[in-house]
Amino acid sequence: MLWQALTLQLGYNATLVTLGATLLGVAAGVTGTFLFLRKRALVSDAISHATLPGVGLAFILMVAMGGDGRSLLGLMLGSAASAWIGLLCISALTRRTRLAEDAAIGAVLSVFFGIGIVFLTFIQTMSEGRQAGLEGFLLGSTAGMLYSDAVIIAVGGATVLLAVTAFRRPLSAVAFDPEFAASSGLNVPRLDLIMMGLVMAITVVGLKIVGLILIVALLIIPPVTARFWSERVTGVLWVAGIFGGVSGYLGAALSAIAPALPTGPVIVLVSFAMFALSLLFAPARGVLAAVLKHLSFQRRVHVRQGLLALAQGQPIYEKLTLRLLRRAGLVRADGVATSDGKARAAKALRDETRWQMARSREEFALAATFYDGLTEIETVLTGDQINELDRLIGAPKGVRP
Amino acid sequence: MTAIELATSNGTLMDDHGADAALAIRSMTVSYGQKPAVFSVDMTVPRGSMTAIIGPNGAGKSTLLKAALGVIKPLAGSATVFGQPVENARARIAYVPQRASVDWDFPTRVLDVVLMGLYRELGLLGRLRGTHKTRAMECLERVDMQDFAKRQIGQLSGGQQQRVFLARALAQNADLYFLDEPFSGVDAATEKAIINVLQGLRADGKTVVAVHHDLSTVPDYFDRVFLINTTRVAEGTVEEAFTPQTLQEAYGGRLAMGQLGQTALGT
Ligand SMILES: Nc1ncnc2c1ncn2[C@@H]1O[C@H](COP(=O)(O)OP(=O)(O)OP(=O)(O)O)[C@@H](O)[C@H]1O
Ligand SMILES: [Mg+2]
Numbered sequence: 001m002l003w004q005a006l007t008l009q010l011g012y013n014a015t016l017v018t019l020g021a022t023l024l025g026v027a028a029g030v031t032g033t034f035l036f037l038r039k040r041a042l043v044s045d046a047i048s049h050a051t052l053p054g055v056g057l058a059f060i061l062m063v064a065m066g067g068d069g070r071s072l073l074g075l076m077l078g079s080a081a082s083a084w085i086g087l088l089c090i091s092a093l094t095r096r097t098r099l100a101e102d103a104a105i106g107a108v109l110s111v112f113f114g115i116g117i118v119f120l121t122f123i124q125t126m127s128e129g130r131q132a133g134l135e136g137f138l139l140g141s142t143a144g145m146l147y148s149d150a151v152i153i154a155v156g157g158a159t160v161l162l163a164v165t166a167f168r169r170p171l172s173a174v175a176f177d178p179e180f181a182a183s184s185g186l187n188v189p190r191l192d193l194i195m196m197g198l199v200m201a202i203t204v205v206g207l208k209i210v211g212l213i214l215i216v217a218l219l220i221i222p223p224v225t226a227r228f229w230s231e232r233v234t235g236v237l238w239v240a241g242i243f244g245g246v247s248g249y250l251g252a253a254l255s256a257i258a259p260a261l262p263t264g265p266v267i268v269l270v271s272f273a274m275f276a277l278s279l280l281f282a283p284a285r286g287v288l289a290a291v292l293k294h295l296s297f298q299r300r301v302h303v304r305q306g307l308l309a310l311a312q313g314q315p316i317y318e319k320l321t322l323r324l325l326r327r328a329g330l331v332r333a334d335g336v337a338t339s340d341g342k343a344r345a346a347k348a349l350r351d352e353t354r355w356q357m358a359r360s361r362e363e364f365a366l367a368a369t370f371y372d373g374l375t376e377i378e379t380v381l382t383g384d385q386i387n388e389l390d391r392l393i394g395a396p397k398g399v400r401p
Numbered sequence: 402m403t404a405i406e407l408a409t410s411n412g413t414l415m416d417d418h419g420a421d422a423a424l425a426i427r428s429m430t431v432s433y434g435q436k437p438a439v440f441s442v443d444m445t446v447p448r449g450s451m452t453a454i455i456g457p458n459g460a461g462k463s464t465l466l467k468a469a470l471g472v473i474k475p476l477a478g479s480a481t482v483f484g485q486p487v488e489n490a491r492a493r494i495a496y497v498p499q500r501a502s503v504d505w506d507f508p509t510r511v512l513d514v515v516l517m518g519l520y521r522e523l524g525l526l527g528r529l530r531g532t533h534k535t536r537a538m539e540c541l542e543r544v545d546m547q548d549f550a551k552r553q554i555g556q557l558s559g560g561q562q563q564r565v566f567l568a569r570a571l572a573q574n575a576d577l578y579f580l581d582e583p584f585s586g587v588d589a590a591t592e593k594a595i596i597n598v599l600q601g602l603r604a605d606g607k608t609v610v611a612v613h614h615d616l617s618t619v620p621d622y623f624d625r626v627f628l629i630n631t632t633r634v635a636e637g638t639v640e641e642a643f644t645p646q647t648l649q650e651a652y653g654g655r656l657a658m659g660q661l662g663q664t665a666l667g668t
Contacts, residue, residue, distance in 0.1 A: 037507065169520050176517070177503045182472040184521045184573065185491040227508060231553045236508050365590055366545060369561075 005253040014256040016150040017142045021209050021252035021263075022245045023157035025218060028202045029244025031164050032219035033226070033237050034195055037175035041220045042102065043090065043196065046109040048203045048212040050086025051079035052116025055137050055207070056123060063128050070132060072149045072208060079137075079212075080204045086112050087196055140211030140264035142255050149208060156205035160198050171195060172233045209252065211264035218244060221271040228282035247271040299324055300374050304348060306330070310337045311349035351377050354389045361392065421484070423448045423577050423608035424469060429478030431461070431468045437476070438464040442633050446577075446610055446625070448483075451603050453613040453623040455643075457652050460630045462612045463499055466579050470496055482577060491521060495575035497566045499582050499612070505555035511565050512550040515540055518572030540571040543601075545594055560591040567595060578602060580611040596622055619643055 008015040035041055058078025063069040086108050093104035120134055133144065164171075173181040174191050182188045199219065206215050226239035251267030283289050306321040307330070316322055316335065325331045330341035337345060354377045358364035370380045377386065424446040431439040439461040446452050454462045467473045469480045471487040482490035495518070515537040516529065523529065541547045544564040549557065557565065563583060570578060578599075584592050599609050599622075613619060619626060619639065626643045628634035628651040635647035 039504075166525060169523065170525070172509075173517050173520055176507050176509060176514075177498065179467065179472055179498050179502065180496060180517070180569075183467075183470040183494065183496040183498075183579075184518075185488070186521075231508050232510060232513060233508055362590070366548065369548075 002254075002257060005257045006250075008253075010256050013145065013147060013150070014142075016147060016154075017145050017209075018249060018252040018256065020150045020153035020157065021142070021248035021267075023154050023161070023248070024202070024206050024209060025222075025244035025246070025248025025251075025267075026241045027157040027161040027164070027244075028206060028215075028218040028248075029222035029226070029240035029242070030237055031160060031195075031198050031202050032244070033223040033233075033240045034164070034168075034171045034175060035199055035219060036223040036227075037172065037233070037236075038192070038195065040192075040195075041216070042105050043087075044199050044203065044219050045216040046086060046090060046105045046112075047083045047196070047200050048207075048215045049109045049116075050112040051083045051203060051207060051212050052113055052137070053119055054078035054080065054082030054116075055134060056116055056119025057082070059123055059132060059134060060119070060126075063126065069128055072146070072152055075137070076152070076204045076207065079207055080200060082112065082116075083200050083203060087200065136211070136262075137207050138211050138213055139262035140207075140209050140214065140267070141259075142209060142252055142263050143259040145208065153205055153209065156201065160201045160205070164198055167191070167194060168233075168237065209248075209263050210267055211262065214264035214268050217264075217268040217271060218247065221268070221275055222247065225271070225275045225278045228278040228285045231284060243271065243274050246274070297374075303328065303330075304374055307341070307345040307348040308352060310341060311345035353393060354386065357389050357393050364389075421448070422446055422481075423450070424480065424482055424610065425484075426465070426469055426480045427478055429465070429468055429480065430476045431464050431473060432476050433464075437631065439468065439475075439629075440632050441478070442629065444469075444627055444633065444636060446608060448608055449603065449606050450625050451599065451609045451611075451623050452625040452627055453611060453619050454627045454629060455613060455616070455619065455651065456629040456634070460651070462629060463581050465629065466496075466581055466610070466612065470494065470579060493576040495570035495573035495578045497563075497570045497578075497580040497583055500559065500563055500566065500585065503554075505562075507554060509554050510550070511541070511546065511552050511554060511557070512537055514554055514565055515568045515572050518569040521573070537568075537572055540568040541565075543571055543598055544568045560587040563587055564591065564594065567598060571598070575607070577608045578610070580609070582612050582614060584613065584615065616648070 004010055005014070005018075008018060032041075032044070035044055055075050055078055058075050059069045061078070062071060062074050067074070089108050090101070090104045093099050093107065094101045099107075123132060123134060133141070136143070170181070170186050170191055171194075173184075174186060174188050178188050181191075202219060203212070203215050206218060210218055222240040222244040223236060225243050226236045229239045230236045247267050247270045250270045251263050254266050254270075255261050255263040278286060280286055280288050302318065302321045302324050306316055306318075306325045309316050309321075310325075310331070316325070322331065322335065325341065326333065329338060330344060331337050355368075355371050358377065358381070359368040359371055364381075364385070367380045367385075377389075381389070422445045424444065426442060426444040429439060429442045429444075430437050438459075442465060444465070454465065456462050464473070468475045469482075469487070471480075480487055483493060487494070512534070516533065518540070519529075519533050519537065523533070538547060538550065541550055544567050546561065546564050546568060549561065549565075554562065554565065563586070567580075567583065570580070580599075583595050583599075587595070599611070602609055611623075613623070620643065623639060625636075625638055627636045628642060628647050630651045630653075634651040635642040635644075
């Protein structure tokens with residue numbers, strides 16, 4: 001069953017829903033990256049909670065006009081309208097009052113959500129309301145999704161993805177340095193509005209699958225995860241898109257075999273698993289990589305300091321240094337240097353002397369920035385430059401090239 | 402008489418000559434709240450000149466630059482660049498912000514930052530090509546940072562970051578350069594590297610406007626000064642406008658008289 005779900009063999013509808021969710025995940029990861037880089041993650045939480053009154057009102061209106069009330073398109077339009085009003089409220093509160101944005105977000109989020117819950121409770125009392133399944137919009141559900149719903153989600157996701165891709169350069173310029181961006185002619189408020197509009201589109205499109213409480217996870221966890229893997233915006237965008245897509249795909253596939261399970265939480269758990277793994281194991285910025293890098297760096301520093309001490313005939317007191325030197329066969333058990341150790345020590349001292357000279361001369365200023373106490377000077381300077389250094393050092397105190 | 406001669410003899414140009422100037426600011430007032438940060442300021446920067454904007458902390462120097470660049474909207478007044486409204490002259494302006502409000506942990510490498518100087522030229526859908534990268538690398542070379550092209554921006558020292566921002570402005574390939582305190586927090590070697598680049602720009606006929614704090618180097622680095630303390634205090638060539646009297650007026654009691662006398666008389 002699980003295998004069939006993962007390989008899209010659970011029938012036409014389930015397959016379509018899974019594909020839609022995947023596309024939505026990719027679009028959300030990519031859009032969320034800009035939200036994350038611009039440090040506006042929480043606004044998306046307010047946007048998503050502000051959709052609820054719109055969902056309720058749209059349902060009531062559609063029923064009042066004699067319609068079905070469950071039309072996804074209608075509910076989406078309603079949710080978009082109320083999310084937009086929520087967004088306007090936040091921006092008005094921050095601009096016209098002395099309220100900070102986080103306070104405005106908190107106020108709008110809770111008030112809109114509260115109003116939405118009142119509407120939903122009222123709908124429960126309507127005769128048409130009992131089977132409405134609007135609770136699905138809270139935590140997301142793929143159960144009973146129609147072919148047309150899946151198509152709307154897929155098309156919506158793809159459209160947002162295209163738009164974000166087109167705007168990737170101005171959006172990242174604004175996120176990095178808004179003043180410079182404005183000086184080069186970018187309209188910063190308008191770009192912020194475009195970003196929020198795209199976030200709103202993702203929210204509205206994802207409402208049915210992920211649910212409004214957890215959609216923020218689909219927008220924010222993938223970019224945060226991706227940040228562990230790359231030091232460039234392009235890289236973060238790609239990885240966030242892939243992680244978002246995988247979350248959407250697994251979430252939808254898993255909830256296809258367990259319809260009682262809400263889709264939103266499954267998607268969040270999948271993306272959290274990827275986050276945890278990246279936090280630990282990512283090569284660029286992961287915790288484990290950092291620890292390993294630190295340990296190896298510490299060892300090299302100890303060996304180097306030990307060698308310099310040997311060359312200058314100073315005693316070595318640190319146990320770790322001695323142990324490392326002994327393990328490398330550079331000193332004997334009694335602390336006396338082996339012949340290997342003597343050669344390496346002389347080399348280290350010569351390196352250090354050359355570095356000191358290079359760092360004191362202006363013509364080597366650029367090379368001097370590479371000094372870290374470990375790098376061998378031959379890897380930075382040419383033979384001619386080293387000869388020049390040796391000439392400047394002059395009659396050496398016991399070190400010959 | 403050319404615009405530059407006019408400017409140097411009068412200190413300011415008449416309004417109808419503003420079209421010839423690289424930058425002309427007219428009765429500009431900028432305010433963040435009820436209290437204006439810049440009040441009714443006129444400023445004229447002749448083409449090919451190098452101007453220092455000088456004034457105490459909070460005098461409105463950065464604000465004036467940002468308003469001239471159209472980054473903030475002035476309450477009153479206007480700025481023209483080469484005789485045109487700023488919006489129409491963007492391609493001819495480059496900017497190095499006061500270092501800065503950027504997020505140093507931003508996922509971007511040095512070369513990517515310099516490439517941002519080309520985004521305006523590239524437009525929304527233009528493709529980033531090899532030639533653009535070559536150009537960005539050349540700009541890094543001009544500030545001696547080519548070996549750091551692949552570093553994450555946060556892994557640089559303050560002086561190196563300043564050089565990268567200068568390289569980004571160079572990539573904009575402009576005619577008028579605005580720099581907000583390019584020398585703050587940099588050592589003598591970097592200061593020299595930056596001033597060499599700026600003087601190179603002037604030699605190519607470009608115009609440079611820089612906010613500057615070190616009074617002792619003003620006469621060496623610049624040919625014009627603009628003294629501001631919310632309102633304009635003095636404007637003109639170094640000889641005309643950089644005097645103990647004008648400095649006293651701009652800084653009030655904040656500089657010891659002896660210090661004032663030394664820097665300005667030493668010109
Ligand atoms: N974003 C802002 N919001 C409110 N007030 C501001 C803002 N930026 C600047 N100000 C105020 O405007 C005045 C001028 O500030 P500005 O940054 O232009 O000064 P400056 O001359 O550049 O100072 P410095 O030498 O310290 O850089 C100051 O009193 C400052 O407090
Ligand atoms: Mg300033």
